[in-house]
Amino acid sequence: MPTVFEAPEINWAAIAPMLVVMAGGLIGIVVEAFVPRRRRHSVQVALSVVALVLAFVALVTLTVDNRVKTLGGSVVMDGMSVFLQGSLIVFGLLGVLTMAEKFGGDRPDAFTPMGAAIPGSAYEAAADRAGLATSEVFPLALFSLSGMMMFVAAGDLITMFVALEVLSLPLYVLVGLARRRRLLSQEASLKYFLLGAFASAFFLFGSALLYGYAATTDLDGIAAAITETRPGLEPLLVPAILLVLVGLLFKVGAVPFHSWTPDAYQGAPTPVTGFMAAATKLAAFGAILRFVYVGVEGTRWSWEVGLAVIAALTMVVGAVLSVTQTDIKRLLAYSSIAHAGFILVGVLAFSTLGLRGVMFYLLAYGLMTIAAFAIVSMVRQGGTEATQLSQWAGLGQRHPILAATFGFLLLAFAGIPLTSGFTAKFAAFAPAIESGTLGVVLVVIGVLASAVTAFVYVRIIVLMYFSDATSEDVVAAEASPLTTAAVAVGAVATVVLGIVPGPVLELAAQASELIR
Amino acid sequence: MTTPLEIGAGETALFWILAPISVIAALGLLFARKSVHAALSMIVVMLIAGVFYIANEAPFVGIIQIVVYSGAVMMLFLFVVMLVGRDASDSLIETIRGQRLATVLVTLGLVALLTVVVGQVTWGGAVGLAATNTETGNVTGLAYLIFGRYVWIFEVSALLLITAAVASMVLAHRTRLAPPPNQRAWAARRFREGKHLAGLPAPGVYARHNAVDTPALLPDGSISELSVSRVLAARSQVASPERFADAQDEIEREIEEGSER
Amino acid sequence: MTNPYTPMLILVALGAGFVIFSVGLAQIVGPKRYNRAKAEAYECGIQPSPQAAEGGRFPIKYYLTAMLFIIFDIEAVFLYPYAVAFDQLGLFTLLAMFLFLLNAFFIADAYVWKRGGFEWD
Numbered sequence: 070m071p072t073v074f075e076a077p078e079i080n081w082a083a084i085a086p087m088l089v090v091m092a093g094g095l096i097g098i099v100v101e102a103f104v105p106r107r108r109r110h111s112v113q114v115a116l117s118v119v120a121l122v123l124a125f126v127a128l129v130t131l132t133v134d135n136r137v138k139t140l141g142g143s144v145v146m147d148g149m150s151v152f153l154q155g156s157l158i159v160f161g162l163l164g165v166l167t168m169a170e171k172f173g174g175d176r177p178d179a180f181t182p183m184g185a186a187i188p189g190s191a192y193e194a195a196a197d198r199a200g201l202a203t204s205e206v207f208p209l210a211l212f213s214l215s216g217m218m219m220f221v222a223a224g225d226l227i228t229m230f231v232a233l234e235v236l237s238l239p240l241y242v243l244v245g246l247a248r249r250r251r252l253l254s255q256e257a258s259l260k261y262f263l264l265g266a267f268a269s270a271f272f273l274f275g276s277a278l279l280y281g282y283a284a285t286t287d288l289d290g291i292a293a294a295i296t297e298t299r300p301g302l303e304p305l306l307v308p309a310i311l312l313v314l315v316g317l318l319f320k321v322g323a324v325p326f327h328s329w330t331p332d333a334y335q336g337a338p339t340p341v342t343g344f345m346a347a348a349t350k351l352a353a354f355g356a357i358l359r360f361v362y363v364g365v366e367g368t369r370w371s372w373e374v375g376l377a378v379i380a381a382l383t384m385v386v387g388a389v390l391s392v393t394q395t396d397i398k399r400l401l402a403y404s405s406i407a408h409a410g411f412i413l414v415g416v417l418a419f420s421t422l423g424l425r426g427v428m429f430y431l432l433a434y435g436l437m438t439i440a441a442f443a444i445v446s447m448v449r450q451g452g453t454e455a456t457q458l459s460q461w462a463g464l465g466q467r468h469p470i471l472a473a474t475f476g477f478l479l480l481a482f483a484g485i486p487l488t489s490g491f492t493a494k495f496a497a498f499a500p501a502i503e504s505g506t507l508g509v510v511l512v513v514i515g516v517l518a519s520a521v522t523a524f525v526y527v528r529i530i531v532l533m534y535f536s537d538a539t540s541e542d543v544v545a546a547e548a549s550p551l552t553t554a555a556v557a558v559g560a561v562a563t564v565v566l567g568i569v570p571g572p573v574l575e576l577a578a579q580a581s582e583l584i585r
Numbered sequence: 586m587t588t589p590l591e592i593g594a595g596e597t598a599l600f601w602i603l604a605p606i607s608v609i610a611a612l613g614l615l616f617a618r619k620s621v622h623a624a625l626s627m628i629v630v631m632l633i634a635g636v637f638y639i640a641n642e643a644p645f646v647g648i649i650q651i652v653v654y655s656g657a658v659m660m661l662f663l664f665v666v667m668l669v670g671r672d673a674s675d676s677l678i679e680t681i682r683g684q685r686l687a688t689v690l691v692t693l694g695l696v697a698l699l700t701v702v703v704g705q706v707t708w709g710g711a712v713g714l715a716a717t718n719t720e721t722g723n724v725t726g727l728a729y730l731i732f733g734r735y736v737w738i739f740e741v742s743a744l745l746l747i748t749a750a751v752a753s754m755v756l757a758h759r760t761r762l763a764p765p766p767n768q769r770a771w772a773a774r775r776f777r778e779g780k781h782l783a784g785l786p787a788p789g790v791y792a793r794h795n796a797v798d799t800p801a802l803l804p805d806g807s808i809s810e811l812s813v814s815r816v817l818a819a820r821s822q823v824a825s826p827e828r829f830a831d832a833q834d835e836i837e838r839e840i841e842e843g844s845e846r
Numbered sequence: 847m848t849n850p851y852t853p854m855l856i857l858v859a860l861g862a863g864f865v866i867f868s869v870g871l872a873q874i875v876g877p878k879r880y881n882r883a884k885a886e887a888y889e890c891g892i893q894p895s896p897q898a899a900e901g902g903r904f905p906i907k908y909y910l911t912a913m914l915f916i917i918f919d920i921e922a923v924f925l926y927p928y929a930v931a932f933d934q935l936g937l938f939t940l941l942a943m944f945l946f947l948l949n950a951f952f953i954a955d956a957y958v959w960k961r962g963g964f965e966w967d
Contacts, residue, residue: 072721074729074931076938077736084737091744098747098953102960141734184755185906192759199762205755212744219741231738234745242752284712301707308702639851649923657919664912667904728931731924732939739924740942743949746917750954753913757906758963843879 077141082131084144086124086154087222090161090215093120097208106201110176113207114169120211121162128155138584142287143228145359145584149424150222152580153355156432157221157348161214163439163558164344166551167446168206173547176202179338179446181248188251203246209239210344217348221355226276226286226313229356233272233320236352237265240345244337249453257336264319264329272316278309288364289585295367307371313360314376320353321409322402323379324386331394334402339454342398343442346405347435354412354431358424361416363585369419377417377507381514383410388518391525397445397456400525401438404482407522408434414511415497418504424581426496429574433481433489433566440559441478443552444471450543458529463538468545474560476530481563483523489566494519496574591710596640607633620666624659631655642714645724786812793836794829798822910963914955921950 081088093116100112128151138145172178182201186193216235223229245258280286282305283294295306315326322330334342365372387407394400412434415427448455448464448471455461465472481488498515501508548556566573592600606629613626631654638647717726731739766774775782786809789801800823801812813823928935928943958964 071726071729071733072716074934074936074939075733076936077733091741094744095747095949095953098751098957101751102953102957140737143735143737183760185757185759192762195762196760201760201762203755205751209748209751212748215744227735228738231741231745235741235748238745238748238752242748242755245756281706301709304702304705308699645927653916653919653923657916661909661912661916664904664908668906668909722930724927725931725934728927728935731927732931732935732942736939736942740946740949742920743946746920746950747954749913750917750958753910754958754961754963757909758961759907761962 078139080135080137080139080146083135083137083139083146085127085131086158087144087215087218089120089124089127090158090211090218093117093124094208094211094215096120097211098205101205101208109204110169110202113204114165117165117207117211118162121158121165121214125155125158125162128158136582136584138224142224142289144219144222145224146222147584148580148582149355149358149428152428152577153221153351153431154218156351156428156435157214157217160344160348160351160435160439161210163436163443163555164210164340164348165207166555167340167343167439167443168210168338170340170443170446170549170552172447172549175200177204177206179248179340180206180246181251181254184242184246188255206243206246206341209243213237213239213243214348217352220352221359223356223359224288226279226288229360230269230272230276233269233316233356236349237269237320240341240349241265243341244333244345246341247336247338250336254336254338257333261329261333268316268319268326270316271312271319275309275312275314275316278305279313282306282309288359291364292367292585295365306368310365310368310372311375314357314372317353317357317360318379321350321357321412322406323409323413324383324406325379327383327386327406327409330406331399331402334405335396335398335456339398339442339446342401343439343446346401346442347438350405350409350412351431351435354416354427357416358427359583362419362424363583366419373417373507376413377511380410380413380417380511383407383413384515384518385410388521388525391522394525395458397458397461397529398442400458400529401441401445404522404525405438407518408482410518411494411497411515414501414508414515417511418497418500418508420500420504421578421581422500423497423504424583425574425577426493426498426500428580429566429570429577430493430497432573432577433493433563436559436562436566437478437481437489438559440556440563441475441482443556443559444475444478447471447545447548447552448543449546450540455543458532459539460543461529462532462536464543464545465534466538467543471545472533474556476533477560478563479526479529481567483526484519485523487567489563489570492567492570492574496570496577599636599640603633603636620669621663624662624666627662628655628659631659642711642718643723645727781811788812789826789829791826791829791833793833794824796824799824799826799829802826907966910958914958914963917950917954921947 097113097116100109100116104112132146132151132154136147136151168177168179170178176182180203181193182199182203183193183196184203186196213236216232216237216239219232220229220236223232241258241262244261245255247254276286279291282299282302283291285291285294319326319329334346337345361376384407387403387405387410391400391403391407394403408430412427412430415423415430417423418426445456446454448461450460465476477488481490484490484494494515498512501512610626610629610633614623614630617623617626632651635647635650635655638644638650717723721729775784786801788797789795789799789812791799797814798817799813800808800810803809808826810818817823924943924946928939
């Protein structure tokens with residue numbers, strides 16, 4: 070404990086992007102309070118976009134030259150933080166665009182007019198007629214995004230925990246606000262919330278044990294404590310690390326902590342699913358990278374095998390269970406579980422190249438995921454989303470461009486060459502092979518699991534192009550420029566990162582440095 | 586650097602008395618049939634945790650534990666118990682077979698693992714605790730940390746609070762879609778419809794009972810259906826007025842008997 | 847130095863003693879003439895309704911009140927150490943506290959207030 074008060078040194082340039090996003094969310098709440106109902110939606114969308122663009126500008130102009138540890142060590146803006154925060158802002162921008170989609174209506178299509186109304190009640194119908202809309206989703210998304218930006222840059226376990234909560238709480242609410250199939254959405258929200266709280270408890274328990282071991286929660290302090298010996302305290306270390314990892318692996322949806330993923334992905338409003346699949350995964354992997362690489366790498370031999378088993382399980386279970394799915398959102402959820410396993414293989418490489426591969430993978434995966442879920446939100450039958458796979462039969466004949474884009478994104482998920490998925494898998498797996506026998510085993514499992522998932526994706530493509538439609542009224546909704554832009558950015562990025570990945574890989578390589 | 590851990594006799598006694606109570610209360614939280622009992626068990630657990638914090642020379646944290654957790658958070662719990670219904674209880678049917686057994690096994694495994702691991706640890710004494718508590722002061726020391734080293738987290742926790750406020754508004758507040766009809770509007774409507782110009786009859790007021798679920802009696806002794814809400818009638822929650830009349834006579838008799846004794 | 851918890855223990859003992867004394871004394875000297883009216887929930891003699899509306903459940907709007915109370919409570923937790931060490935914390939912390947309250951108190955409650963969260967009807 071300090072004996073006199075000392076204000077910490079603050080490098081404003083380093084934290085400017087986070088501050089801009091937070092301020093955007095706070096102003097959004099003020100807008101909710103004082104702007105008339107009719108104009109809230111357009112004001113919120115404009116505000117969110119402006120805040121995110123400003124944050125990105127601040128990141129590339131101010132933060133890149135201020136790679137420091139600031140605020141007493143709470144915030145570490147190193148290369149990894151800058152790269153991941155930049156990716157997060159891009160995901161946030163695409164996410165906001167898809168959330169703002171109206172599909173020709175007079176308000177956002179994905180969100181309920183009144184979250185407090187009982188599903189199917191007369192009040193809900195009246196709220197719908199009155200033109201109400203839950204425009205709070207935009208500030209909530211910004212809060213969540215600011216939590217994620219903190220999460221990837223957290224220099225101690227307490228900051229990491231608070232960031233985890235800041236990113237999770239708004240997501241729990243967003244998941245429960247779907248406009249259609251609201252009971253499913255509320256159930257998803259409750260499941261995500263309960264299991265998330267459970268995982269947070271594991272994280273806290275592990276942090277407490279680590280504090281007992283190292284007498285500090287700073288990751289560099291923990292690393293220093295591991296290199297010294299702590300007589301009498303050694304038994305604490307491995308359980309503490311594993312408990313913290315449980316809390317973090319929950320957020321990426323690694324097996325056996327994945328059970329919330331399909332339900333939450335299926336129940337959430339589809340734009341929120343896309344946002345959280347891309348951004349939460351990236352943020353949680355950022356935290357895992359920092360915790361594992363900066364904090365506890367010194368005792369790697371004692372927990373590495375455990376993490377490798379989880380990675381193998383995640384790949385296998387995610388790939389195998391995606392074969393049996395009949396709902397497109399659940400299928401993409403299991404696919405995201407499998408991808409979490411592939412990314413973990415890159416994490417286990419424990420090298421700068423591994424760091425580069427993981428960061429590239431997270432960016433590429435996030436871009437294709439947001440675009441894929443945006444397309445899912447466009448395919449409709451009778452006004453509601455057609456998420457059953459059988460409804461997608463023959464879509465390629467009626468909407469060739471849409472189906473082709475989706476098919477291309479699926480090929481990228483599978484990791485077919487000339488897509489960003491292939492480059493990403495290569496960038497993550499190659500360092501793992503160099504790292505040793507364990508890495509080679511994991512890569513073999515990863516390639517086999519990729520083959521299984523490729524089978525699933527190809528089956529969908531066959532379904533879209535070579536099956537007859539079961540019903541004629543499955544159509545793609547007329548999307549506004551907002552969703553079209555999000556899909557276009559995702560698809561174009563998937564092409565570009567697949568054909569000329571050089572510049573971005575170079576950028577990721579430059580960003581592969583951690584301030585310890 | 587570290588001094589061996591010394592625990593006084595008083596603290597040992599405190600621990601061995603309160604810790605078992607805490608464990609029993611925690612088990613009560615798990616196994617209580619009624620949600621109110623579970624909430625009360627939780628209050629016991631939280632209070633004892635607060636006492637332990639104080640015994641560990643962290644008085645501020647101890648008091649906060651009691652004020653915020655046993656006070657505010659438990660109040661929220663009890664509100665939720667009220668929201669779901671005091672008598673509501675969980676269904677004890679397993680939806681996935683073998684789930685409960687698996688849970689017990691995994692939990693016992695985790696407990697055994699942690700017990701073995703933590704049991705092997707030899708703890709040193711606290712470093713710098715006495716100096717902080719006597720020289721800097723317990724609360725002042727915390728203030729230095731909260732507003733110094735951890736000021737970023739302090740500020741960011743405001744985002745959590747604002748998210749909590751927004752979330753509870755979004756999920757629990759129903760916006761009024763139209764201004765509520767005032768007395769004048771009601772009166773105008775009654776006269777327009779030409780029915781019940783003087784308003785509907787009030788529910789029954791008896792010597793020992795008056796509530797909206799009890800109908801009034803008409804001059805001929807029959808029940809006035811108009812005096813209770815149609816909603817209550819549809820839910821068959823309308824009380825019968827006879828029993829209030831009977832109960833009244835009985836009580837009057839008992840009071841007379843009691844005063845003669 | 848005397849133990850700072852001694853006054854607290856004395857207070858607890860006094861409180862417990864008072865309760866035991868008064869309840870015990872009432873048992874001994876009080877008249878015992880029971881009838882059913884005395885055993886009832888309300889002394890006015892009005893019997894409680896068998897069940898509250900909605901099957902014993904309370905409306906969800908109470909939840910908002912409870913949540914706002916917890917938010918106030920947590921703000922108070924931060925205000926206490928600030929008040930204790932106020933003279934040593936300086937302008938920096940004053941601004942930090944101001945920003946915290948602006949966000950967690952003024953903006954949050956402006957939103958709740960303007961959206962009708964404080965209205966009870």
